[in-house]
Amino acid sequence: MKIAVIGGTGLIGSKLVKKLREHGQEVVAASPTSGVNTITGEGLADGLKGASAVVDVTNAPSWEDTAVLKFFETSTRNLLAYGAGAGVGHYVALSVVGTERLLESGYFRAKLVQEKLIKASSIPYSIVRATQFFEFVKQIADYSTEGNKVRLPPALIQPMAADDVASALGRIATSSPVNSIVEIGGPEQFRLDELVRRDLAAFQDPREVISDPHGRYYGIQVSERSLVPDRGAQLGATRFEDWLTQATKPVAKAGGKPA
Numbered sequence: 001m002k003i004a005v006i007g008g009t010g011l012i013g014s015k016l017v018k019k020l021r022e023h024g025q026e027v028v029a030a031s032p033t034s035g036v037n038t039i040t041g042e043g044l045a046d047g048l049k050g051a052s053a054v055v056d057v058t059n060a061p062s063w064e065d066t067a068v069l070k071f072f073e074t075s076t077r078n079l080l081a082y083g084a085g086a087g088v089g090h091y092v093a094l095s096v097v098g099t100e101r102l103l104e105s106g107y108f109r110a111k112l113v114q115e116k117l118i119k120a121s122s123i124p125y126s127i128v129r130a131t132q133f134f135e136f137v138k139q140i141a142d143y144s145t146e147g148n149k150v151r152l153p154p155a156l157i158q159p160m161a162a163d164d165v166a167s168a169l170g171r172i173a174t175s176s177p178v179n180s181i182v183e184i185g186g187p188e189q190f191r192l193d194e195l196v197r198r199d200l201a202a203f204q205d206p207r208e209v210i211s212d213p214h215g216r217y218y219g220i221q222v223s224e225r226s227l228v229p230d231r232g233a234q235l236g237a238t239r240f241e242d243w244l245t246q247a248t249k250p251v252a253k254a255g256g257k258p259a
């Protein structure tokens, strides 16, 4: 089975490519660096030739409202057109849990357009909606930082490890299309303010997290359950505390001493 991973050099894409290859799959890791560009169409015909499944884990270089919409719309239209031409039998795309509850943000409006284009196409599909990655928590803090303070609401969040996202995508890409949305999430729920406080403390980041019911998630007003998946979500195994322990471990230099 040949699988084309579009965005194969990204955080999720690179992990997915590695896992699929370890399971003996033939994989094309496609991105502009390897000469495949979903915006211009460059390299797409060759990249998708003979692929039975495509996994779209691209992300837009700019998250500005107009730019991000243009990216996901053009990229998805091109991938679907070239995919149909190549006879791809399963189109898998990574989206975000709660997308329709987060439309105050141009990023999520663009992700919803991406999902709608996929649903309207002739290619059988699986849309995988993931919760926020552990690796993304610092970026959530950065967005809400003013001076030394990070203002966040106590909304529920059920984040997951990028590794578990890649494993779930690998499983889904090598199974039959579900022609609907699959939700994936982490094993535990947190309050957003508390999660960010723990993350910053573990990385010895001196910023102070202020719990504020009017604080925003990435500029979006969220309610208690905006970010969490439904009951039926497939859950990753990695706990936040274990991920933090690994992620904050000093990197050993050659010779075995910590850097």
Ligand SMILES: NC(=O)c1ccc[n+]([C@@H]2O[C@H](COP(=O)([O-])OP(=O)(O)OC[C@H]3O[C@@H](n4cnc5c(N)ncnc54)[C@H](OP(=O)(O)O)[C@@H]3O)[C@@H](O)[C@H]2O)c1
Residues within 6 Å of the ligand: 006, 007, 008, 009, 010, 011, 012, 013, 030, 031, 032, 033, 034, 036, 037, 038, 039, 040, 057, 058, 059, 060, 061, 094, 095, 096, 097, 111, 129, 130, 131, 132, 133, 136
């Ligand atoms: N962050 C979260 O917590 C979260 C949660 C749920 C879902 N998601 C979704 O997960 C997806 C992947 O995120 P990520 O963090 O893995 O992204 P990422 O690390 O930023 O990687 C993006 C990938 O897209 C590629 N790319 C960019 N422009 C392209 C183009 N024109 N043609 C082909 N490839 C292009 C990049 O290639 P280069 O390396 O060559 O630039 C890179 O391989 C996103 O769609 C996002 O919406 C994210």
